[in-house]
Amino acid sequence: MFIGVTGYNHESSAALVDENGVLVDFYREESLSRIKGDKSFPKRSIQKLLITNNLKKKDIERVAFYERPLSAFLHIAKEASLHMPRSLSLLTHQFRNFNRSSVSCYLDFLKFFRGLETKLIYSDHHLSHTLTALAYTNTKKDICSVVVDGFGDRSTASISQIVDPTEINELWECPYPISLGLFYSSITDYLGFAINEGEYKVMGLASFGDSKSNSARLVRGLMDWDSTSNEIISDMSYFDYHLSTSNSFSNKLEELLGPARNPFVRLVPGDSDFQRCADIARGAQDLTIYLLEKIFTHAHKITNSRRFLFSGGVSMNSASIDSLAQLSFVDEIIIPPSPGDAGCAIGAAFYCYIKSNYYSDFNISKPSLFPSRKEIRNDEFITEQIVSNEFSVLQRDEDDAFLKAAELIAEGEVIGTVLSSSETGPRALGNRSLLCDGKNKEAVENLNNVIKNRSPFRPTAPAMRYEIAQKYYRLRPEIYECYKSMSATCKCFEENVSLEFPTTHVDGTARVQIVENNSSLDKLLSILEPMGIEILANSSLNVSGDPTCFDLVDGLMVCSRTKLRYLLTDIGLLKRKK
Amino acid sequence: MKKSQSELNVFYETAHAELASALEMLAACKVTESPKQAFGYFMHAKDEYNHARSFFEMLSKRGKRASIEIARDFRFTPPSLITKGYISKKGFLIETMNLKDFIAFVYTNELLAKSSFENILILVGHSTHESRRISSIMADELRHHGMAKKFFLNHYPDLQPWQLMIYRTKETIHNKGRKIYDANLKFLDRLLTPLYRAIAYLAGTMAMKLNLNEFKRKGKNLMNISSSSIL
Numbered sequence: 073m074f075i076g077v078t079g080y081n082h083e084s085s086a087a088l089v090d091e092n093g094v095l096v097d098f099y100r101e102e103s104l105s106r107i108k109g110d111k112s113f114p115k116r117s118i119q120k121l122l123i124t125n126n127l128k129k130k131d132i133e134r135v136a137f138y139e140r141p142l143s144a145f146l147h148i149a150k151e152a153s154l155h156m157p158r159s160l161s162l163l164t165h166q167f168r169n170f171n172r173s174s175v176s177c178y179l180d181f182l183k184f185f186r187g188l189e190t191k192l193i194y195s196d197h198h199l200s201h202t203l204t205a206l207a208y209t210n211t212k213k214d215i216c217s218v219v220v221d222g223f224g225d226r227s228t229a230s231i232s233q234i235v236d237p238t239e240i241n242e243l244w245e246c247p248y249p250i251s252l253g254l255f256y257s258s259i260t261d262y263l264g265f266a267i268n269e270g271e272y273k274v275m276g277l278a279s280f281g282d283s284k285s286n287s288a289r290l291v292r293g294l295m296d297w298d299s300t301s302n303e304i305i306s307d308m309s310y311f312d313y314h315l316s317t318s319n320s321f322s323n324k325l326e327e328l329l330g331p332a333r334n335p336f337v338r339l340v341p342g343d344s345d346f347q348r349c350a351d352i353a354r355g356a357q358d359l360t361i362y363l364l365e366k367i368f369t370h371a372h373k374i375t376n377s378r379r380f381l382f383s384g385g386v387s388m389n390s391a392s393i394d395s396l397a398q399l400s401f402v403d404e405i406i407i408p409p410s411p412g413d414a415g416c417a418i419g420a421a422f423y424c425y426i427k428s429n430y431y432s433d434f435n436i437s438k439p440s441l442f443p444s445r446k447e448i449r450n451d452e453f454i455t456e457q458i459v460s461n462e463f464s465v466l467q468r469d470e471d472d473a474f475l476k477a478a479e480l481i482a483e484g485e486v487i488g489t490v491l492s493s494s495e496t497g498p499r500a501l502g503n504r505s506l507l508c509d510g511k512n513k514e515a516v517e518n519l520n521n522v523i524k525n526r527s528p529f530r531p532t533a534p535a536m537r538y539e540i541a542q543k544y545y546r547l548r549p550e551i552y553e554c555y556k557s558m559s560a561t562c563k564c565f566e567e568n569v570s571l572e573f574p575t576t577h578v579d580g581t582a583r584v585q586i587v588e589n590n591s592s593l594d595k596l597l598s599i600l601e602p603m604g605i606e607i608l609a610n611s612s613l614n615v616s617g618d619p620t621c622f623d624l625v626d627g628l629m630v631c632s633r634t635k636l637r638y639l640l641t642d643i644g645l646l647k648r649k650k
Numbered sequence: 651m652k653k654s655q656s657e658l659n660v661f662y663e664t665a666h667a668e669l670a671s672a673l674e675m676l677a678a679c680k681v682t683e684s685p686k687q688a689f690g691y692f693m694h695a696k697d698e699y700n701h702a703r704s705f706f707e708m709l710s711k712r713g714k715r716a717s718i719e720i721a722r723d724f725r726f727t728p729p730s731l732i733t734k735g736y737i738s739k740k741g742f743l744i745e746t747m748n749l750k751d752f753i754a755f756v757y758t759n760e761l762l763a764k765s766s767f768e769n770i771l772i773l774v775g776h777s778t779h780e781s782r783r784i785s786s787i788m789a790d791e792l793r794h795h796g797m798a799k800k801f802f803l804n805h806y807p808d809l810q811p812w813q814l815m816i817y818r819t820k821e822t823i824h825n826k827g828r829k830i831y832d833a834n835l836k837f838l839d840r841l842l843t844p845l846y847r848a849i850a851y852l853a854g855t856m857a858m859k860l861n862l863n864e865f866k867r868k869g870k871n872l873m874n875i876s877s878s879s880i881l
Contacts, residue, residue, distance in 0.1 A: 105737075106673050108728040112739060142880040143865060150862055153854035163857075164843075164850040175880070193877035196867065226865060232872065242867040266727055318723075335725045336713030427877055454682070457689035615699075617728065625680055625692070632696050 073131050074428065075121065075188075076200070076420030078138040079114050080174035082268065082385075082413035086117035088125060089421040091133075093429075095207065095439035097121050098496055100414050103622035109268055110619075113180040114417075129187045133428055136420035138413070139197035141174035144225040151249050151314050159315040195423040197224030197416070198384070202232055202240060203426075204419035205381035205408045207436050208553070212237055216377035218367060221384030221413075222253035229253075229304070229384070231371045237426050237436060243374050249314035250306045252363050253386045255295055258311050258320040259356040263349050264333035267320065274353045275391050276530040279579040280341060281354025290328055291355025297366040304363060340528055350529075361392045368396055378403040387411040388498070390583055393560035397548040404550055409441050409497035409557035418496075441501055441557060441588065442493040451624040452643045458628055463639070463646040473645035478599040480638055481508060481608070484515045486523055488613045488639045490627035491592045494620070499558040500612035501585060502535065502593035504621045506636065510534045510607030516574035519609060523634050525616050533558055534575035535585040535593055535610040544570035545584055555586040558610075575609050585610055655720055658712055660770060662724045663734075665705035667763070670736035672698035677742035678752070690801070694794055701787045708780055750806060757798035757814075758821035764791040 073096075076087040084101040099117035102110040121127070149166050152159035166173075181189035195203075201224075202217040209215060213236045220229040228251035231244040246252075260270045263277070281288055295306040310328065312319040326332055329352055333339070339346055368380065378401055382393075387407050396405060408415055422436060459465065467473040477487050486508040495501050506523060508515035520526050541547055545562045547555065554560040561581045564570040576582050587593040593608065600606070612620040613630055621627045624641055631639050631648050639646045675695035679688050706726065713721045731737045740746050743755060767788050774780040803809065865881060 106676060107731055107737065110732070111729055112732055115741070136877070140880050143862075146857070146860060146881070147862060149854070149857045150860050153857040156851060156854050156858075160847055160850060160854070163854045164846050167850050167853050168846060194880055195877070196872050196875065199872040202872075226862070226867065230867075238873050240872045242870060242872055245866070245868060266725060269727075332718055332722070334714065334716075334718045334721045336710045336716075336721050423877075426873065454680075454685055454688050456685040458685075458692045461689060617726075623680070625676070625688075629676065629692070629696065629699075632692075633699055 073125075073127060073133060074421045074424035075118065075132055075135045076138065076417040076422070076424065077114060077118065077135060077177075078200075078413050078417045078420065079111055080141075080172075080177070081139075081144065082111055083109055084111050084114040084117070085414040085417040086114045086121055087417040087421040088121045088127075089418075089425045091425075092437070093422070093425055093435045094437045095418055095421070095443050097125055098418060098439075098443045100619070102619040103494065106619060106622075106626070108617060108619045113177070113184070115180070115184045118185060129185060132188060132191060134193055134424040135181070135188050135191050136193050136195050136200075136424045136427075137174070137177050138195060138200040138416035138420040139174065139225040140194050141177055141225075144197070144223070145170070145173055145175055147226055147248050148223075148314075155315050162315055162317050165317045193424065193427065195420050196226075198227065198230045198232070198242075199240060200416035200419035200423065201383040201411070202234070202381060202419065203237070203422045204415045205383040205406055205411070206234060206237065207418060207422055207439055208408045209379075209381065209406050210438065212436055214377070215379045215381060216371050216375040217381040217383070218371050219384040220252055220364065220367065220382075220386035222251055222257060223248050224384075229367060229386075231367070231374065233375045233377070234381075237422075237434070238430060244302070244370065246304050249308060249311075250295075250304050251313075252295070252304065252360060253384065254313050254320070255306070255311070256356055256360060256386065256389070258313055258325075259291065259352065261320040262325060262329070262332045263353065264335035264337070264339070266335075271385075271388070273527055273530060274356060275389060276527070276577070277339070277350050278353040278357035278391065279577050279581070280346070280350035280529055281357075282351055283354055283358050285347075285351035285354070287329060287348055287351035288355035288358060291352055292359050292362075295359055295363060297363060302370050304367075338527075357389075357391060360386070360389055361395045364389075364392050364396060365399060368399055368402070372399075372401045380405045382407050383411040383415070385412045387559070390554075390559055391561050391581070393551055393554055394548065394562055394581075397550040397560070402550050405554065407551075407554050407557070407559040409495065409499070409501075409559070411559070412498070415497065439496070440493075441496055442503055442591075443496055444493045455624055455628060455643075458625075459643070459646060462628070462632060462650075463648055465643075466638075466645045466647050468644040470642075470644075473640060474595055475599055476645050477638065477640045478596060478603065478605075481515075481596075481600060482603045482605055484509065484512050485638060486515060486519045486636060488621075488627060488631060488636050489592060490613070490621060490624050490639060490641045492642065494622055497557055498612075498620075499533075499585075500610065500620055501557065502587070502591055502596075502610065504613045504627075505593075506611045506613050507535075507593075507596070507608045509605050510536070510575050510609040511573055511605070513574040516609045519611060523636050524611060526611075529578075531577040531582070532575050532609045532611050533583040533585055534573065535587055535597075535608045536606055537594070537597060538586050540606045541584055541586055544568055544573075545582065547584070552586070555584055556588055558583050558585045560584075573607070575607070654712070654716055657773060658709065658716060658720065658724045660773060661705050661709035661712065662726070664766075664770065665702050665709055665726065666731060666734060666736050668698050668702035668705055670731050671763075672696075672702055673731070673737060674743050678744040681744055687801075690797065694797070697790050697794070701790065704783050704787060708774070750802075753798055753802045753805075754814075754817040755821060757795060757802055758818045759825070760791045760795035760798060761818075762822065762825060764788045764795070767791070 088097040101114040104116040198219040217232045227245035229246035310325040679691035
């Protein structure tokens with residue numbers, strides 16, 4: 073058995089791969105600690121992997137950490153040192169927190185899982201991303217990997233040629249501090265949203281912006297692609313993320329774009345500052361698409377490949393994937409369901425597996441979108457009193473519960489789901505979702521505004537079968553796999569009724585989920601379609617600011633804290649009493 | 651400006667504390683083997699979540715009026731629950747304490763929380779919507795304190811009232827100790843900052859001379875790089 077681990081810099085997680093190359097289990101630390109974006113050493117995740125799979129430490133052959141800790145530390149310190157004394161606060165912070173950085177990974181293993189520290193190995197950060205993405209392809213050879221994120225352990229973007237899983241040659245890199253990911257995060261911060269959490273909001277906001285506006289044009293000029301040297305270039309004087317712990321952008325950016333937005337003021341379409349913010353977001357989105365197209369074009373040029381893996385935090389920018397699929401040389405783009413740092417644990421676990429089977433045959437199985445093993449613990453027993461006091465059980469039998477849930481959806485209700493295993497990635501694909509009729513405007517508004525309290529400019533994703541999606545949306549076969557994990561948006565057909573759906577964004581796009589066969593949503597849709605409901609609006613089951621629900625207790629808590637009334641679970645369909 | 655900043659700080663820290671309490675109770679709910687206890691912890695967690703939301707709303711109301719520079723410092727990011735020490739790095743209390751100590755902790759701290767809210771009540775002024783909410787939160791805390799006491803006495807009937815008193819005194823001293831430690835740490839931090847900066851400057855001067863180019867990966871098979879190297 074092989075364990076992959078991420079942590080310290082971004083969301084921490086742990087993955088387990090068995091000796092047959094199968095991803096057996098995967099947990100994000102935030103799911104267990106309930107602290108969104110938890111980046112502490114993933115001790116709960118590792119513990120859970122061991123307990124759930126009945127493993128002892130001696131059963132673990134190797135453990136891989138997803139990056140080279142000292143490299144990450146030194147690259148940041150070296151860059152900051154070039155800008156002293158301005159960067160002194162960052163340097164002080166770096167050196168004072170040296171023992172809390174990923175360098176302490178070994179010591180944390182020693183402290184919490186004594187014995188495993190001797191089995192610890194290290195993978196390159198971007199290699200972990202690449203191997204995660206590679207696991208999700210059908211063929212594991214002759215493909216190009218593009219990784220674009222904020223910062224890895226040495227670069228911020230890279231292109232590699234995968235000959236086979238034992239030969240992955242890096243051909244191009246974008247050195248720190250120039251970073252498309254950190255640029256997008258800086259704009260997120262400038263617009264008053266939290267870094268590593270608000271990037272989705274910027275993407276949603278961009279649809280309201282005008283590419284021709286002055287603000288968008290100014291943002292568009294902050295970075296560029298140098299066709300002579302094939303490098304990303306940027307005027308770093310607009311950014312402070314490489315110099316400061318508290319500011320990601322400099323005063324110069326405020327001089328250019330106007331004052332940053334107060335994070336406590338809610339951004340509502342029609343408000344005085346809304347259009348300026350939307351235009352800035354538009355500029356950031358346009359620049360992201362432009363640079364990604366350049367990176368992919370360069371990747372094709374140097375590898376001749378027509379098939380691409382795309383991972384790293386920037387690949388979560390689902391609004392840019394449709395444009396990439398339209399590049400003439402692209403035959404296929406694969407994005408793993410968890411393309412950010414949390415998903416790297418999967419790649420790190422596969423790194424151990426490949427390293428251990430280097431000279432023999434090995435096989436990497438394509439992981440499920442729902443890999444976590446079901447809780448062994450008896451949820452029904454432990455939640456007995458919570459359910460009996462706070463909820464009514466409408467239906468216990470699974471089929472009856474699904475039928476009743478479908479009827480409620482048809483009546484315009486919103487249903488929460490806590491079914492089977494949870495999803496790998498950040499997007500709820502039906503097992504930990506809030507669902508309602510995707511064509512019922514009132515129900516979608518209820519889900520968005522009353523239950524989730526989401527920003528009014530963020531759309532909700534529609535989920536449906538492939539045959540239904542073909543009627544309404546311009547799907548691209550090159551990114552078919554991406555639709556299964558909601559990793560790409562697509563455009564509605566012109567003059568199509570889908571433009572009026574409440575799940576369609578203001579720019580006529582939607583982040584469609586193509587439902588997998590034999591999934592919970594597939595089962596629900598098979599009951600709903602004869603009732604005339606072919607599209608479900610699907611959002612993650614959580615309260616704003618919290619991680620997506622993990623177990624039944626979390627689901628019951630969301631129901632109790634919000635106006636959600638119904639919960640479809642493995643123990644039946646529940647209705648909140650009060 | 652300083653007043654507004656300190657006011658924001660009160661709501662910011664209290665919201666953190668309440669949210670951390672909610673997570674502690676939720677964790678307790680998940681590890682207990684008794685459905686009855688699970689229900690008790692669940693309801694307690696729900697109350698604490700609601701309290702946290704109230705304080706976040708009060709923070710938000712004041713944050714809107716603050717300057718952007720100040721407001722940005724009081725944005726909530728969930729991992730700060732750990733970095734600020736509201737949730738221990740070692741784990742949740744239920745994971746690190748025995749049940750008796752955990753209940754004693756809840757029993758004592760609910761009462762201490764109630765008394766700290768009295769100061770916030772003064773801050774928001776009496777007879778306001780916010781003061782009514784805080785009064786209601788104080789009532790909740792008193793109820794939680796009573797429930798913890800009941801639980802404690804039910805499960806440990808041999809305990810004498812004076813023993814409960816000892817638990818309370820011990821925890822009060824712990825709390826005061828934590829505050830003194832925190833204040834000292836901040837004082838020490840201010841005192842030592844110039845030294846830290848001087849060390850960072852020296853280390854930075856050395857880092858400047860580092861040549862990291864030889865660790866570049868361009869043209870290399872990434873699978874062939876040593877897996878034991880941390881650089």
